[in-house]
Amino acid sequence: MRSVGTLYYDGVAIEMNDRTLAHVKIAIVQKMRRAESFTFSWVHTGDQPPGRSTIWIHPSIPIRFEFLNPVQPELNTKWIESILRSASTTGGILLTEEHLENGPPTPSVAA
Secondary structure, three states: OOOEEEEEEOOEEEEEEHHHHHHHHHHHHHHHHOOOOEEEEEEOOOOOOOOEEEEEEOOOOOEEEEOOOOOOOOOOHHHHHHHHHHHOOOOOEEOOOEOOOOOOOEOOEOO
């Protein structure tokens, strides 16, 4: 069973597994430390209507990362770098699955 965490931003709650949230947190905090704004997009899952959503992330708006599991997972530097590269494009962060060197992708958003 995967631990499901939540990113809270400007009245929006986005659920994703804790591992994904840990990686997204690192990327978002790094962009915010530089006072950079960007978009963040995800595909709807679970009981949400089909489609996707996008929000504008700005350093002046409070953000909270809530993890179900108190232990931080081991981080995949390549995935963080990929998220940061996408954040620097006009399309912003598009939440994708983690691709491990020796295994299948890890689902990123809670199902």
